[in-house]
Amino acid sequence: MKSLLNNFQNSLGKLSIAFNKNIYINAIKDGMLAYMPFTVITSVFLIIGNFPIPQVNKWLASLFNLSVLEWQNRLGIVNDASLGVGGLLVLIAVSRNLADKMKINGMQVTLTSLVSFLAITPYNKNKGLNFLDVSTIGAQSIFLAIIVAILVCIIYRWIDKKGIKIKMPDSVPPAVSSPFESLIPSFVVISIFWILRILLDTFVKQSALSLINIILGTPLKAMGGSLIGIIVVKIFGQLLWFFGIHGDSIVNGVMTPIFQVLQDENKNASLAGKIVPNIISQSFWDGFASIGVIGSIFAIVIIAKSKQYKQMKKIAAIPYLFNIGEPTLFGIPLMLNVSYFIPLVFSNTVSIIVSYLAFYWHLVPLPTGLVQVPWTTPIVISGYLVTGSVSGSILQLICFILVVLIWIPFVKIEDNNIYKKENKQQNG
Template sequence: MENKKTFFDSLQNILGHLSMKVNGNIYINAIKDGMLAYMPFTFIASIFLIISFFPVPQVGEFITMITGVEQAVWQAKLNLVSDSSLGIGGLLVLVSVSRSLAEKMNINVIQVLMTAIVSYMLLTPFTSEESGNVIEVASLGAQSIFIALVISVLVAKIYQFIDSKGLKIKMPAAVPPAVSAPFESIIPSLFVVTFFWIIRLLLDGIFAASALELFNNTLGAPLKMMGGSLFGIIIVKIFSQLLWFFGIHGDSIVGGVMSPIFQVLQDENRAASVAGSIPSNIINQSFWDSFANIGIIGSIISIIIIAKSKRYKEMKKIAGVPYLFNVGEPTLFGIPLMMNVTYFIPFILSNVASILISYGAFALGLVPIPTGLAQVPWTTPLVISGYLVTGSIAGAILQIVCIAAVTLLWLPFVKVADSQLIKEEGTLRDDLSEAAEE
């Protein structure tokens, strides 16, 4: 008898092929690697920004009292870390992505990296002053992440193409590689730099605008609109959860595409907060990390509340504590949630519920929009992260509301699964008793 494919079999097949293509794409992987390399500096900068703009005014007054320095002065000193890390976010991403691409393409890493920096600087707007050309640090910040990614890919591709054609200065075999490699890179790098120099001249002559302005207005704006919209983030999250349901690391797949968008939105909020303005981007990296990912925790809380089966009672012991730090693997694999049709609906929709509740709270002004000052690690416990990223106790309360909502969504499904397990365990006990009697 021929087995018919179910809907879930077909969906798993489609998502599996898509995941293989994405995971095999060196450009998406390089962007993902580059953004991961950039992340530690966002956290480091956040530590100093949290201290500098601590949401409790008395803390600032206390620092002023013990240091004897005016608040504006010591804040400026603390902000140096942010200016030196987030302030050159685009440049940092360019370096990390270029390095990753060069390694994956098996071309000269150092030379590609330096060529990418030169090309990036060629497209960076200059301001003419009496002392010479000046580059505003803001031009190197997170707002230039989009164009940095494009430059990284173009530099690597052009360099690889010229190098593969053998257009390079070949040194005698006796010359050490450390000496010959820079000479061999001269022609490929010359082609790349000339290419970007011509682009710079064309932009200055035709559009009278910098590459950064042109790119962000034509491509960056639609990307931010898509990634920063309620509809966009819901679609992305559903897709991520679908991948997880079939055992594919969903966040890893979507992170390579969405992280640059979320980081740009996050940095815009940071700049507004530092300037004393109110942040405007509801959706950003902090929203994704601290509010959009509240969902599966409802399953383990539901198990803790109502489960009576032996299996789920054991799950309470091993899955509850890790989830305090947002480590969900024990829950995913222990229940299991993946490939478990009983849990398909809450698995896909619980995060959507959290997104809708959170977005509504921010849009209505019930909770301050994430400031962009704090980008906490994903292991930061809920409630704490809500307070830090919004700078308000309302952010922590919002997370509690989301946890309660997703738990209510999971409860009936956990009850059904738990009842089934109790029956199975009862049947197993009866079978074992009969076997023992025989």
């Protein structure tokens, strides 16, 4: 058994190293992390503009002598300026991160990515004029933005390594020489994307955005947006944690773009007064699928009698109210502790299934997508904010109680063993 666990740990360790060394996955992860604060900032404005109590909305609008609709539109400007161009933000963040990891000119690569992305983005035609439709560079274009950023960096680096560039004398300041040296690489990259745009328009009759969302986006959303898919992803992440590998950093690097696209679809539907389409989104992942390990420390708070666990509850309980689990994971410890393998790996699954069914059966309103709270927001508060309903908080409480009940028998066994050892040592 020990040999099997060691082999499994080694295999997962190699997988983790491969993920952590992969500059493309890390660039996507870091790029999405750079994008995330804007989702929270936008949520603040959308909460104010779409407060769940109508009287509050009317009162706030009256302060500025506006109708409720005008008030909501004014606050929606921040959404249009941030998440409304979400694909553009992700493109800039990923291309800059990847350029830095490749050690090529970050500024010029970022600008080249921007031009290439806009060159391949579909335009709308009106009265013989072409104009950029802002909706084509929103969160729905995240997949295309990531692909463009990666391709631009790869092509740019290849040209740069070949030395195909205008070389300026050493006496020329870098601020002047750098843009000139990027002329040829940038020209080639932009030309490639322009040619690709022409070919798609001429022969395929579909935009790159449509193709990417059909070929790549549809299956990814189907996988990440399904009950089975999210259970498999969460179990895999928790399995990595068991073997001492930061599961969230690996899983989130792949899944966050998918969850963000699903979140944006919910937000757009909510703003348009339509039915929210997706049960699973970033809000579901952060606010409901994450309820699992918290049960361990609060099981300890309830039943611990050993000195070790009594000390643990003083250290780890408060941080976990804000979803900071490292003191619990390392302090109990849960990693590589076979006694806790089952609840560590599978307790989140219970929260996922219960929450999914509650949303599916319309017992709780679906997360609107209007609000994306920081991951440190305590449960109950986050449940109310993302669903706009007290029933969201109640659902989180039910999941919390269930995972605590799951953890209690495992904690009790381990706590008794530690208690006996402490008594034995004390009595000599």
